[in-house]
Amino acid sequence: MGFVSNVFAIAYPALLLGIYMIAVGLAIEIALSGQLKLPRSLGIAMAIGAGATVIPMAFAYRLTGDAMLPVLPLGVAALIIFLIYLINSGRILLRNRTAPWQRIAAGFSRLAAPSDFIAAIAAVLIILPVIGFGLTSWTSGTNDFPSYAGSAQVWMSEAGASDFMTRHTDAFGAGLANRANSEKPMVTALLVLASEISGVPPYQLLTPIMLVLLFMLFSALLILCSKLFMISNFSATLAVIIPTFSIVPISRVYDAQIGQVAAVALLACFITVIGTGSSRKTWGGSAAFAVVAGLIGAAALGSNFTLAIGSGLMLSALAIWLLLQRPGNFRRHLLAAGMCAALILILSGPMLDWYYFSYHLQSTGEAGFDIPFASPLAAIGQQVFLVSSGLKQALLSWCIVFVTVAAINWAVFPYYGRERITNIFILVAVAINASIIGLKFGWNNYAMHKWLGVFIALCMPPILAYIISRLRGRWRIAAISIAVPLAVSSIAIGTQRGSSVTSVIPQDLLDLQDDARISALDAINIKLGNIHENSIAALVLNSGVVTVTEQTYASGTSPTNGPFLVHAEQTSSKQYSNVIKLNDTYALASIDDTPDEGGIDFSTDNPDARRFLSGKWYESESWGTWSGDKDNYVSLDLPPNLHNTDVAMTLIGRAFANDKAAQTIRILVNGVLLSTKNYTNTEMDSLKIVLPRDLIQSGEGRLTVDIQTDNPLSPSAFGSPDKRLLAFGLARLEIEAGDKNGTAP
Known part of the structure; x- marks a missing residue:
């Protein structure tokens, strides 16, 4: 106009x-x-x-x-x-x-x-x-x-x-x-x-x-x-x-x-x-x-x-x-x-x-x-x-x-x-x-x-x-x-x-209100990588269920089975499939959440790993990515060869804690509590958990890992200028066939 x-x-x-x-x-x-x-x-x-x-x-x-x-x-x-x-x-x-x-x-x-x-x-x-x-x-x-x-x-x-x-x-x-x-x-x-x-x-x-x-x-x-x-x-x-x-x-x-x-x-x-x-x-x-x-x-x-x-x-x-x-x-x-x-x-x-x-x-x-x-x-x-x-x-x-x-x-x-x-x-x-x-x-x-x-x-x-x-x-x-x-x-x-004024919602996003392709969907996930666009998109879209998977003023939520609303320019990456270009700026796409063999690296060396994260995660750092809320999610699809067996999942990371302020981290997979661990320092640690076959089959091979804590802490409470609330820092997640040597539920 x-x-x-x-x-x-x-x-x-x-x-x-x-x-x-x-x-x-x-x-x-x-x-x-x-x-x-x-x-x-x-x-x-x-x-x-x-x-x-x-x-x-x-x-x-x-x-x-x-x-x-x-x-x-x-x-x-x-x-x-x-x-x-x-x-x-x-x-x-x-x-x-x-x-x-x-x-x-x-x-x-x-x-x-x-x-x-x-x-x-x-x-x-x-x-x-x-x-x-x-x-x-x-x-x-x-x-x-x-x-x-x-x-x-x-x-x-x-x-x-x-x-x-x-x-x-x-x-x-x-x-x-x-x-x-x-x-x-x-x-x-x-x-x-x-x-x-x-x-x-x-x-x-x-x-x-x-x-x-x-x-x-x-x-x-x-x-x-x-x-x-x-x-x-x-x-x-x-x-x-x-x-x-x-x-x-x-x-x-x-x-x-x-x-x-x-x-x-x-x-x-x-x-x-x-x-x-x-x-x-x-x-x-x-x-x-x-x-x-x-x-x-x-x-x-x-x-x-x-x-x-x-x-x-x-x-x-x-x-x-x-x-x-x-x-x-x-x-x-x-x-x-x-x-x-x-x-x-x-x-x-x-x-x-x-x-x-x-x-x-x-x-x-x-x-x-x-x-x-x-x-x-x-x-x-x-x-x-x-x-x-x-x-x-x-x-x-x-x-x-x-x-x-x-x-x-x-x-x-x-x-x-x-x-x-x-x-x-x-x-x-x-x-x-x-x-x-x-x-x-x-x-x-x-x-x-x-x-x-x-x-x-x-x-x-x-x-x-x-x-x-x-x-x-x-x-x-x-x-x-x-x-x-x-x-x-x-x-x-x-x-x-x-x-x-540097953040302006484009007309292309507002035009999606009347898009019949979106209105016909039972569910849609929003993953635009921008707090302003994520928030307005959630109000604009007229599909059945709208889920914001990234942080707004609320934490992001683990995605549903619907397609993702993403920027059209992103869809050239191999992780996107079934792409429907809505206009010059936005597209609908499925995101391949199957991790590469060997696991997922959450450091700045692997920016594509952000697709697995939902909730409140801060910008990735050279060693990994900090979570910042009581619930933070990693969502992924297991390869077909792991759908009918126990699976060992290893979380490598650190909690923000010290001897004066401990952190209790709980790991839930598909809503089931599988591990609880108390941390008293910020040293890198490895946590191995066995996922039972029944749990994997009930989710049809889809895993939603919820990393919970009751009390995220701020470094500023200990004299640092950093005012972020930090919970668990995830460096790497590895998946392999289970050997029953993981942490018991």
């Missing part, structure tokens, strides 16, 4: 989703207009509509299994309210004898603000580097989006998780079924909504969803900065663009972290409502305010619970600081804030066990992969790469910046005690929140990187807008003169990060 075709393909689901959420959000605003006044913003309306839709969808899925149950009633109710509003607006304009085109323009102007057009441009600028890919999945590294798309497919299955698992009986399917019932339900609901109303499969909706969320983020922040701090749209645009295009938050976008982007966008709308909304000084006014803020807040919490909670101290301080910019708002909203907090708890109540599971899963065990701690330049969008000159220097730089800002604040506001104290309050809250994250998980860690992205995207725009608002005359002109090139530089650095 050409670039223009891709633009239209992406715009179609994005517009449908945006229009639906805006219609629902505006209907709620209209219904509450007698009690509540919000600034004109399509982004805010979209966030209200999102909250009012995805929360009932999550409830409906949990209670009935049908997430789409509330969507049509909500849409119809919104349409009725909206039509009544337009009719009343039209009558008023008719009395003034206004021309029809003027009535339409006036009606639209009541819905959208000028900042919404700026927000749309900013969102498109970020998405521009990936628009050329079209409706597909892409990422610069992590493999999270297939998990979101898979969760949406579970919700969309007729019988939910049970129906999904009849086709996905492997570890990949079990992992997704579990995730769909425990992780980020509001993002799952958003994907389901977009897919159902557009007819586009969830795994193709990454770009449209990102576009909608980014528009929501920019629209909210622009309104917050311009309205609360009383600065021009141009100044507000500079205050928003400089930090949000920073490489730290923008890397979350190009990493396809749709849950993090959704949470940040909704949190931006939440603090904007808190900071700029106003209500009548009545219980009804406070209740209306609480309903709107509560819907958005609960949706943000359900989009990424750990991110919202992990940033909770900073975000709470930010909300208080924004309210204190207008003391009247703070006193007026105290009751509404209490009601809002209660409503968020009520709306989150049915999902609290899911949130607890998510929090427990992500706050225990391994802390996550390392990302260098960003320098203060990242706060103003001027850090070029996700590297720093060193942790100590970065921490020292941040400390200097915080102390300098605090000192300037103290000097500038000597006669304004309240303002001086509130500014120190937000600085201290940010520093404490950062320290908690850094000390628990480490400063050079993904958890710290996520938190820093929230700080830069949500705290820095209002802080910069506040600084601009406090400058007068030539000082403001000078500040804007500096901000303009900073904004241009930030946009250039941020969008350049789009070049880091």
Whole structure:
């Protein structure tokens, strides 16, 4: 598809989703207009509509299994309210004898603000580097989006998780079924909504969803900065663009972290409502305010619970600081804030066990992969790469910046005690929140990187807008003169990060969804050698049973009797037979799993040996290959002359163990436990096992060797920089006719 075709393909689901959420959000605003006044913003309306839709969808899925149950009633109710509003607006304009085109323009102007057009441009600028890919999945590294798309497919299955698992009986399917019932339900609901109303499969909706969320983020922040701090749209645009295009938050976008982007966008709308909304000084006014803020807040919490909670101290301080910019708002909203907090708890109540599971899963065990701690330049969008000159220097730089800002604040506001104290309050809250994250998980860690992205995207725009608002005359002109090139530089650095998107699912894989040759299969195995392709292929293919034999975010599973989906370029190797070329990129093939005479060498000298492995196996090394999970498989076919005899199988390898941390390795063949051995060192060892003839015949000569351990260990626990979890390292497997001298079962 050409670039223009891709633009239209992406715009179609994005517009449908945006229009639906805006219609629902505006209907709620209209219904509450007698009690509540919000600034004109399509982004805010979209966030209200999102909250009012995805929360009932999550409830409906949990209670009935049908997430789409509330969507049509909500849409119809919104349409009725909206039509009544337009009719009343039209009558008023008719009395003034206004021309029809003027009535339409006036009606639209009541819905959208000028900042919404700026927000749309900013969102498109970020998405521009990936628009050329079209409706597909892409990422610069992590493999999270297939998990979101898979969760949406579970919700969309007729019988939910049970129906999904009849086709996905492997570890990949079990992992997704579990995730769909425990992780980020509001993002799952958003994907389901977009897919159902557009007819586009969830795994193709990454770009449209990102576009909608980014528009929501920019629209909210622009309104917050311009309205609360009383600065021009141009100044507000500079205050928003400089930090949000920073490489730290923008890397979350190009990493396809749709849950993090959704949470940040909704949190931006939440603090904007808190900071700029106003209500009548009545219980009804406070209740209306609480309903709107509560819907958005609960949706943000359900989009990424750990991110919202992990940033909770900073975000709470930010909300208080924004309210204190207008003391009247703070006193007026105290009751509404209490009601809002209660409503968020009520709306989150049915999902609290899911949130607890998510929090427990992500706050225990391994802390996550390392990302260098960003320098203060990242706060103003001027850090070029996700590297720093060193942790100590970065921490020292941040400390200097915080102390300098605090000192300037103290000097500038000597006669304004309240303002001086509130500014120190937000600085201290940010520093404490950062320290908690850094000390628990480490400063050079993904958890710290996520938190820093929230700080830069949500705290820095209002802080910069506040600084601009406090400058007068030539000082403001000078500040804007500096901000303009900073904004241009930030946009250039941020969008350049789009070049880091190196993994893109090709259209050839997506086209397999409708391939009749695959649909006719009872079973198919996926072995594409790429974690991203393996994950998406499992969602695309429409055969009977789909088995992913290699690692995704779940371990691979031993293959079934069906053919393998492989890259067409691989099929020239002698190990492939019965090849059916599906298109230029992919093919169906049988893989010859009969080992060569003499056994199988699993070192880098024999790359073809990878075809025997499934589960979680790391890259082969000069001596062999490490397994990294509790179950790891070697699947092979015995030559016909060994089908009617006992067979001796010898495993040559090593366990990752020492005298302080022993490893117990169990060997199961075709599900039968044949050997258990305890290891206390990593020395190479030979384990010989006799396979009874009956066991071989029951599998018709096919062997699935399951190498089990209860507790894979990481070298990092013993001072090594290697953070892999290691279980058993397989160097060689040998097969011969049995002599009864193997290890007894």
